[in-house]
Amino acid sequence: MKHSKIAIAAAFVLGFTLPVVSAQAQNQHSFVSSLGNDANACTLTAPCRHLQAALAATISGGEIAILDTAGYNGGTTVTITQAVSIVNPGGFEAAIAPPSGGTGIVINAGPNDAVGLRGLSIDGAGVGATGIQFNSGASLTVENCVIRHMAADGIDFYSTTATSTLTVSNSLVADNSADGMYVSPLGSMIAVFTRVEVNNNTSLGIAVDGSRSAGSVNATVSESVAAGNGIAGFYSFSSPGAAPTSIMVFHSVAANNGIGFGAQNTGATLRLANSTVTGNTNGWQVTFGGVLASYGDNYIDGNGSNTGSLSPISQQ
DSSP states (O other), X not given: OOOOOOOOOOOOOOSSOOOOOOGGGOEEEEEEOTTOOXXXXXXXXXXXXXXXXXHHTEEEEEEEEEOXXXXXSTTSOEEEOSOEEEEOOSSSOEEEOOOBTSEEEEEEOOTTXXXXXXXXXXXXXXXXXXXXXXXXXXXXXXXXXXXXXXXSOSEEEOOOSSEEEEEEEEEEEESOSSOSEEEOOSSEEEEEEEEEEEESOSSEEEEEEOTTOSSOEEEEEESOEEESOSXXXXXXXXXXXXOOEEEEEESOEEESXXXXXXXXXXXXXXXXXXXXXESOSEEEEEETTOEEEEOSOOEEOSOOOOBSOOEEOOOO
16 A cells, blocks of 8 residues: 655744733733633733634743634634643634644644643634644643544644654544544654544544654554544554554454554554454555554454454463
8 A cells, every 4th residue: 555645834924913922921821712802911801812812922831721612713823832731621612713725723832842732623624734733842632622624634743853742532533635643753752542533534544654753653542433534544654764663552443444454564563452343445454564463352353355464462
């Protein structure tokens, strides 16, 4: 199988003037609201309207809380350059609509910066290219989010940081025209996906690719579902001389994909434990020196033909 990625990188100029906020005036906790104004101080009693204004008003390591249902990017890309948490406490929709051909949220943070996103709904409407693109930072945590209808990928993790972490939990990434989530760092990284659904993406559900890295790339998937993805549900890539790349899939489901599970090229490994593989055109695919290992406690049935063989692993 031939698979290639084209990194999408674009810069967007804000169509409005943000307030100039002095360091002394910045908030630990900022707020945005449908009734807010970007000239406000972004406090609870005087909230801002858009996330970019709130980011300018918030200290590094601070938090931005979303107060009610509305769209919060004003038709532009939200660019994050600092450690911050953006939080929707629940009960309403905090929407991000990526611009045509652009990205909903871009993260260009410092090497020690942790970024958290909770409770966001990012819908590309078939024209926004990418939901979230992580370029640099220490970590990205995505929780209780919905990312769908992108013209390309739901989440791209292209970290240039020497060591970084991606955590996605309780989230849906679906109906995107390329991949659900594509992980391809330059440095070493750890990724954890828990209670995640990657459904009906045209290409791959979750792909972890260490071919650009000289470190190590390790991912763990648990309690998750990849269904209806055109090429594959879960896939591990590497290349000779690049980072050893592994995905451990536990208690998860790959159903009705082109390929349920796969590993491509020397250095790529996918381990499968206590999981279900069914209804896929190919249950698994192992090519060019990849390794697909099974602990022998999986439920693999009702698939078409397979490519390569499973390598048994003894349970400890």
